Amino acid sequence: MNAPTSLPPAPPAKLSLRGVGKNFRARGNDIRALENISLDVSEGEFVCLLGPSGCGKSTLLNIVAGLERADEGTLLCDGEPVTDPGRDRMMMFQESALFPWLDVLENVLFSLRLKPGMNAAERREVAEFHLQLVGLEKFRHAFVHELSGGMKQRVALARALAPNPRVLLMDEPFAALDALTREQLYGDLQRIWRDRRKTILFVTHNVREAVCLGDRVVLLSPHPGRIQREFRVELPRPRDINSVELARHATEIMAELKGRNGGTASERKVA
Ligand SMILES: Nc1ncnc2c1ncn2[C@@H]1O[C@H](COP(=O)(O)OP(=O)(O)OP(=O)(O)O)[C@@H](O)[C@H]1O
Ligand SMILES: [Mg+2]
Known part of the structure; x- marks a missing residue:
C-alpha cells in the first residue's frame, strides 16, 4: 500500500490578527476603537x-x-507574537517626520544606525541605493526645508525601506x-x-x-x-x-x- 500523500502545510500568514479589540478612555468616555478584528495578510x-x-x-x-497594545485578541508576524x-515592521505617516537638522542622506542613514553587522561604508551604500530607488540621489545633501511635500514623502519612504x-x-x-x-x-x-x-x-x-x-x-x-x-x-x-x-x-x-x-x-x- 502506498503511503498517504499529504500536501505541504500552507505557509503561515505574514501577519495574522485574531479577535483584536482596543478600547480608549478619553475625558471620562470609553471608546471602543476596534472590535473583533481578524485578518490574515x-x-x-x-x-x-x-x-x-x-x-x-x-x-x-x-x-x-x-x-x-491590543486589549483583546492576538497578533502574529511570521507566527511570532508582536x-x-x-x-x-517599518511605519510611514502622513507627515514625513524627517529630522530638519539632518540632510536627506543622513535622514535615511538614521534608520540604519542600529542595524547590526554593517559598517559605515555599507550603511552609506544601502542609504544611497534607497535614495536612488525613490529618485532622490541628486538631493542627498539637501535639507528638509528645501524639499517639496512629495520629495519629503519619498525620503520617508527611502528611510522606511532602508533597514529592509x-x-x-x-x-x-x-x-x-x-x-x-x-x-x-x-x-x-x-x-x-x-x-x-x-x-x-x-x-x-x-x-x-x-x-x-x-x-x-x-x-x-x-x-x-x-x-x-x-x-x-x-x-x-x-x-x-x-x-x-x-x-x-x-x-x-x-x-x-x-x-x-x-x-x-x-x-x-x-x-
Ligand atoms: N490615544 C487615544 N486616546 C483616546 N482615544 C483615541 C486615541 N487614539 C484613537 N482614539 C479614538 O479611537 C477611535 C479610532 O481612532 P483612529 O485614529 O484609529 O481612527 P482613524 O480611522 O485612523 O481616523 P482618521 O481617518 O481620522 O485618521 C476614534 O474614536 C478616536 O477618537
Ligand atoms: Mg488615522
Missing part, C-alpha cells in the same frame, strides 16, 4: 485598510507596528499631497513593492487610492471599528487611478459604504 500582499474617519485604521496600524516596535523591513505600514502617506504628485507616487510605490517584494498594509480613506494600490481592500466601519467587508482587486498593474475599470471597482466599494451607513456624515468623509 500573506507574504508580499498589498492590503489597503479603508474606512471613514474614526473607524480605527490608525489604531489598527499602530497595533501592528507595536506602538499600541509586542513591541521592530525593524521588521519585511512589512511596510503606511498611514495615509500621500493624503497631504496634490493629485499629480500622488499619481507619481502611486506608480513608484507599485514598482517598489513589486521589485522589493514587501508586504504592505496601507491605510487610506480614499476609495480610488485603495483600489489603485491594493490586492485587497478591507473596509472598516466605525463605532466600534469592525471589518465590514473585503474586496479583492484583480486589475492588472501598474494601475492608472484615472482608468474606467478602476472607477468601476471604486463605485462598487462606495455603494457598499453607502448601503451600510445610509449616507451618514462619517461615510461622506470617505472620498
